[in-house]
Amino acid sequence: MKKTRLLSMFIAVMMVLLITSSAMAETIVIGGAGPLTGGAAQYGISVEQGAQLYIDQINAELAASGSDTRFELIFEDNGGDDTEAQNVYYRLTESKGAVAFLGDVLSSNCKVVAECANEDGIPMVTASSTSYEITTDHPTVFRTCFLDPFQGVVMANYAKSKGYTKVAILYGNDDDYSIGLADSFEEQCKKNGMEVTAKESGSFSDMDFSAQLTKIASTNPEVVFLPFYGEQASMILSRAASIGMDVTFLGCDGISNIVDFMTDKKLLTKVVYCDHFDANSETEIVKKFKADFKAKYGTDVTLSFSATAYDAALVICQAILRAGSTDKAAIVEQIKTGTFDGVTSTITFDDHNDPIKSAFIMTFDESGNKTFIELLGNE
Secondary structure, eight states, X not given: OHHHHHHHHHHHHHHHHHHHXXXXXXXXXXXXXXXXXXXXXXXXXXXXXXXXXXXXXXXXXXXXXXXXXXXXXXEEEOXXXXXXXXXXXXXXIIISOOSEEEOOSXXXXXXXXXXXHHHHTOOEEESSOOOGGGGTTXXXXXXXXXXXXXXXXXXXXXXXXXXXXXXXXXXXXXXHHHHHHHHHHHHHHHHTTOEEEEEEEEOTTOSOOHHHHHHHXXXXXXXXXXXXXXXXXXXXXXXXXXXXXXXXXXXXXXXXXXXXXXXXXXXXXXXXXXXXXXTTOOOXXXXXXXXXXXXXXXXXXXSTHHHHHHHHHHHHHHHHHHHTSOOHHHHXXXXXXXXXXXSSOEEOBOTTSOBOOOEEEEEEOTTSOEEEEEEEOOO
């Protein structure tokens, strides 16, 4: 089956390349943006790396087919700032001639840029922005990552499936990602008949969550939901251990790099989270992606956003090739109606322009290695 699928993919790609080889003899610019500096730089860098890897590969395939068409990714730093995100978008689409946009990386930035792209009719695919509003009433905007309500529901359903009845929530009250996840998780837990024993919050800049954790511990939950990024979650885990909390901690995609910040890796065995990608998968497409990534960047894939960004670039480029032009409406139509064999899954889009796929439920072993548990949807 694997060989048949790969052969079919190869034939399909070659047919598209042959059809478009004479129709688009040009360099096609794709814009992209995210934080390449500052506290969220690792997310922006991972997106740029994944997207550039696909651009390199499709250009090599185009050259081998005899086509003169090439893609160029211009990915700029917006520092995670909303105003700069908008400035970068206009600079790339108006001055650099980008016909499509890959980004933005952070949900707060992406909300601003999605409005701009929708007004301009620019095809836009984000690899990492999970806020529900980004693709709402924006028919030209898509994503290859999950959205927040999906992740919150999945993790609440996972908790129920394991027999947990008492859950608590600790979230960041100054971050859209964290707030959205906390709300969707709480709502689904209540639908599942589970008791939310406590819901505490703090600023992402907090270095000590002792007060919140002490309140949560006093309610005796079986699990604690942490919709944080890896750095904040690592501090919370360490602090929880110091006050003797012995519970399971649930998280979502943002927590996937927690291993980079943990000194005591054994604490990670208490973490279960949902992700877009299983880097330990033995499928041929994943093994090739990992090998190509390491050959280009000299490091292993650590953030799943490298994989979703690879898929975002794939969706954009394949849509342009299938359209046979850089007409914006034609590209959007190809994205909306197409099926794309990505590294995270076979991707199609629903009526909300979100990907139709399941979540990878993951944990860690005592050495901090990621371990796959199961695939789970939102049913």
